[in-house]
Amino acid sequence: MPADARPLSFDFFNRPADRVARDLLGCRLAVCGPDGTTTRHMVVETEAYLGAHDLACHGSKGMTARTAVMFGPAGVWYVYLCYGMHWMLNVVTGAEGVPAAVLIRGVVGQAGPGRLTRALGIGREFNGRRATRSTGLWFEPGMPVSSRLIDRTPRIGVAYAGDWAAKPLRFVVDPGRLTMVEGGTVRAARRTRSTGPCMRR
DNA sequence: ACGATGATGAAC
């Protein structure tokens, strides 16, 4: 049984989205289900949406009824329906007035933002609510993940965003190098064999 | 009121 961890708080989220997205890897998304049972899921994939200047970010089109929460304080859920059927779970980051957020794209066992929310029973009811224990959906710190284990790639599905489409703002824990130990510790998988020159850095 | 459009996922 994991000891109760202190949820990630405002200070964690009140930073640029790319830093939050990176640091969220290895952390746990905790959900308290309707039956009162809390489940924890290690975050392994995120995307950063940086603000009004980021053309892939919803907030770049200005404030609307949907995107208003992105302009608000950090540490609040931004949940919206995508393609008419998938709920996207984001957490607002950065200073108030800056429309930035991090999309939670994957946790261990659930790849894809739409599948993740479906599996955890997350829907629009969390939109605008804070990521705290009291709302039933929050984050807890995990084992820090070494940068060696993290891939950075362009974000998915934002080809329309001009120069911003290619920015490496998607963060993924390389599953081939992730080892899950009892208790959820993240470690580098043992290198089984070296077939070529050792890649440094 | 109407039409275009997705920060997807699954099937073919």
Add this chain to the structure above:
DNA sequence: TTCATCATCGTA
């Protein structure tokens, strides 16, 4: 590559 499916937002 096609399609399911619908809230959102610009346009009228």
